[in-house]
Amino acid sequence: MTPEEKYELFERKISNEISIEEDQLLSQIIEDDQAIAEEFKTYQEWNSYLSSNLGLDTEKAQLANNLKNISDTFFTKETQKTKSKVIKMPSWGYAVAASVLVLLGVYTFTKSTTPIYNDFVSIPELSISERANTNEIGKKAEEAFNSNNYKEAEVFLNQLLEEDKSNSEYLFYYGISLVELNEFEKASEVFTTLQNGTSIYKYRAIWFEALNQLKQKNTDRCKVLLELIPKEAQDYQTAQELLEEL
Amino acid sequence: MGNNKVHADQKYIEALLKNDTLVLKEIYEKFAPKVVGYIKKNSGDESKTQDIIQETLMTIYAQAKEKKLVLTCPFDAYFFLLCKRKWLNELKKNNKQKVTINEEIVSIGDESEQYANETMIFEARNELFSEIFEQLGKACKELLKATFTIKSMEDVASKLGKSYGYVRKKKSLCIGQLTKMVQSSPKYNQIKNLL
Structure with missing residues (x-):
């Protein structure tokens, strides 16, 4: 066979x-x-x-589908049961939650009247190109800074500082650029250097360092700095206004 | 097995065969929590448990459909044992490190264990057969699919434009080929006497 x-x-x-x-x-x-x-x-x-x-594909698929649905419902319920054990809130809890929400609203409302950096900052113009010995970088730095392009201004001012490290004008505008770019720590270093020096930017540096702290919402640090600004300083009046609001 | 009285839990097997949603829900409510507990304790989570339970129920259905599974023991222990072994196999497959098996002390009657063993062997056979079927030539695969889906060989013959005798002969040759293929598999030689 x-x-x-x-x-x-x-x-x-x-x-x-x-x-x-x-x-x-x-x-x-x-x-x-x-x-x-x-x-x-x-x-x-x-x-x-x-x-x-080979012959039961449809029947199998129907059962698999039904089992999946039953299973999904079952497991969702199980999960909810576990969760509700944790967060179950008594009825008075809703009243508490509502009160908290109201308080939060009041708090937020009050908070929104807190002074902010943008309300107080007034950025002076940089004018180095008027001077005879100004080089190409100086022009570029000025253009960038005065058109609020602080990213570029930072680069050019940094280049200028490499050649003239103790130039307080470059340092001051460099510091402002850093605050605008939210490079807070670097800005603080620059302003502290100026504050410890004897240049015409000494008090202006304190004022901008105070604004730097305000931008970071360091209210206490900001207040301390504002109190350091003497009556004769250019920014004294504005500093007093800010101090009052804080 | 088979000499004892059919257990009342046979209703769960019937529910799988009839796709009876109400009773299937009961399976989940009554028997799933224990499986969830076991798998979670042994490096698994709910999503894995869902898969394991689904696969186990589909295997039981396939066995009931093809081999007319009749339970003479409670469903609980049989089902749990199957899920547990399936999960342990899964862990082994993934070669998970640092798995501590937290064994639960469950008293399982010999009968449940015997039922579970049979289902496991049935599943192993299905996996092997499915693998081998995939290796079959395209022409044979299509012919077998047609003959087993359409059922009536006359209809298959007329659909293929061949004679009834021709189709039956081809079909027998294709199954003959599968028979040879599986007989040369070492895995089959391990399980064939248990089938």
Whole structure:
């Protein structure tokens, strides 16, 4: 018997299309040959597998889908149960929450009247190009600074400072650029240097350092600095206004 | 097995076969929390548990459909054991480091264990058969898909424009090929006597 004939006989047996003679023949072969008996068993196993797996796609998909939905609902409920244990709030809690919200509103409202940097800052113009010995970088620095391009101004002023480290004018405008760029720490260093010096920018540097602190909402530090500004200083009046508001 | 009386929990097997939402919900409510607890204690989370439960239920369904699974023991222990083993296999597969298995002391009757073993073997067989089927040639795959989906061989023959005899012969050759392929697999030799 060829393998083809053997498999066709298996197929006829499984699909009940086998004749009495063929059935007897198959039974005989299976009894005599253990290998064929095993082969027939495996063939049946495949037939069973294929009919369950190839023909039931829709039914399987429907069950899988339904299970997924049931599972999602179940697990969401489980999670909510766990969560509600933690955040369950008694009814009076809502009243407390509402009061907190009202207070927050009042606080925010009050807060919004706190002075801010932009309300007080008045940036002076940089004019170095008027002087005869001004080089190309100086012009560029001035242009950038006066057009509020502090990023570029910082670069050019830095270049100017490399050549003239103790130039208080360059330092002062460099400091302002840094505050505008929110480089607070570097700005503080610059203003402290000026504050400790004897240049005409000594008190202006204190004023701008106070603004630097205001921008960072360091109110206390800001107040201390404002009090350091003497009556004769250019920014005294404005500093007093800011101090009052703080 | 099989000599004992059918257990009342057979209703859960029937629910899977009938896709009965009400009873399926009951499976989750009654049996899922224990599985969640076990998997969470053993390096897993809820999302993993969801997958494990879904896969386990689909396997039970497949076995019930194909092998007419009849429970003579409670569903609880059988189901839990299956989920637990599936999770441990998953951990092994991912070769997770530093996993401490926190074993729960569950008294599981021999019968539940025997049922669980059978389901595991059934699942292993399904995985192997699915792998081998994928290796089959395109022509055979399509012919088998047609014959097992359409059911009526006459319809398949007329659809393919071939004679009934031709289709049956081809079908037998394709299954014959699968038979040879699986018989040469060492994995099959391990599980065939348990089927």
